[in-house]
Amino acid sequence: MSTIFNIVCVVLLTGVIAAVASPFWRKDGVTSDPTGREAEDDQERADLLIERDVLQHSLRELDVELAQGRLEQADYQRLQATDERRLLEVLTRLDALAAPDPQPLLPEHLPGKKRAWGAAIVTGLVVASLSVGIYGFLQWRMVSRLVDIQAGMAAQAPDPAAMVARLEARLKENPDDVQGQLMAGRSYMVMDRMDDAKKAYLKVLDLSPRNREAHYNLGVIMIEQRQFDDPNIFQAALEHFDLVLVDLPNQPGVNWYKGLALWYLKRHREAEECWATAYNNLPPDSPDADFVKQALTKLRNGETPI
Numbered sequence: 565m566s567t568i569f570n571i572v573c574v575v576l577l578t579g580v581i582a583a584v585a586s587p588f589w590r591k592d593g594v595t596s597d598p599t600g601r602e603a604e605d606d607q608e609r610a611d612l613l614i615e616r617d618v619l620q621h622s623l624r625e626l627d628v629e630l631a632q633g634r635l636e637q638a639d640y641q642r643l644q645a646t647d648e649r650r651l652l653e654v655l656t657r658l659d660a661l662a663a664p665d666p667q668p669l670l671p672e673h674l675p676g677k678k679r680a681w682g683a684a685i686v687t688g689l690v691v692a693s694l695s696v697g698i699y700g701f702l703q704w705r706m707v708s709r710l711v712d713i714q715a716g717m718a719a720q721a722p723d724p725a726a727m728v729a730r731l732e733a734r735l736k737e738n739p740d741d742v743q744g745q746l747m748a749g750r751s752y753m754v755m756d757r758m759d760d761a762k763k764a765y766l767k768v769l770d771l772s773p774r775n776r777e778a779h780y781n782l783g784v785i786m787i788e789q790r791q792f793d794d795p796n797i798f799q800a801a802l803e804h805f806d807l808v809l810v811d812l813p814n815q816p817g818v819n820w821y822k823g824l825a826l827w828y829l830k831r832h833r834e835a836e837e838c839w840a841t842a843y844n845n846l847p848p849d850s851p852d853a854d855f856v857k858q859a860l861t862k863l864r865n866g867e868t869p870i
Contacts, residue, residue, distance in 0.1 A: 612654050619654065636850075652747075724754070728755070745767050745768045746768055746775075766778075780808050783800075783802075784801075786801040787828075795829060799825075801825045814845045819841045822838045843860060
């Protein structure tokens with residue numbers, strides 16, 4: 565530890581000498597290279613735009629794979645959350661790059677050589693006082709290193725509420741962002757904010773009337789959030805599911821919920837057909853297939869299936 569302390573002291577003393585000598589070699593004016601920085605920003609912006617397009621395409625592909633039964637629901641949610649989190653980070657960084665840079669200081673606003681002398685003296689005094697406690701600081705840092713590591717790991721965990729808040733702020737500025745509204749709808753459903761999810765999906769249908777995900781989730785919300793068994797609710801949900809099945813007739817999830825709506829409407833024969841389609845398009849030994857099989861067996865035996 566004494567070796568580390570000696571090294572730190574040497575570095576600090578070197579900094580003091582450099583600060584004291586700075587009035588003799590320091591040049592007035594701005595020495596930054598705005599052209600190089602602009603080039604770096606342009607390259608980062610181009611890379612982020614490419615990554616944004618790739619992430620949006622990936623999210624669409626995940627929807628297609630889920631709809632076609634080629635992706636398990638758990639894998640879909642995990643991959644979707646990862647892509648959406650990174651997409652939000654990319655969009656936030658693009659917004660930051662689009663913001664105007666602050667104006668650089670003009671030479672007349674920069675401190676002169678007299679101020680440099682004063683700064684050097686103050687720096688020397690500060691360094692002298694800090695060097696007295698540097699040894700204790702190093703020991704304290706070693707003791708608290710594990711705590712810092714744990715805190716860093718906790719900070720890396722995504723905060724769903726903060727992510728949704730940032731997404732809501734973006735949608736206030738651009739409410740016609742279909743992908744943003746879909747992301748909001750999914751997040752609201754996970755957070756059990758069904759009224760907000762319904763609004764988001766209705767906005768998606770205003771912008772894209774044939775959007776399958778919005779139709780499917782609106783139908784699910786109608787069934788799951790009903791206060792009583794109103795035939796009008798099940799009929800409205802049925803219309804949403806039928807629009808999805810035009811393009812994806814064998815999608816298991818949609819067929820299950822359509823069969824559920826039909827069962828509540830006492831159209832048991834049609835419900836059986838939908839559940840049979842769902843079962844035939846699920847992995848044979850999966851928990852979902854077993855669940856649908858049990859419902860089919862009860863329905864065929866005249867029992868309540870759920």
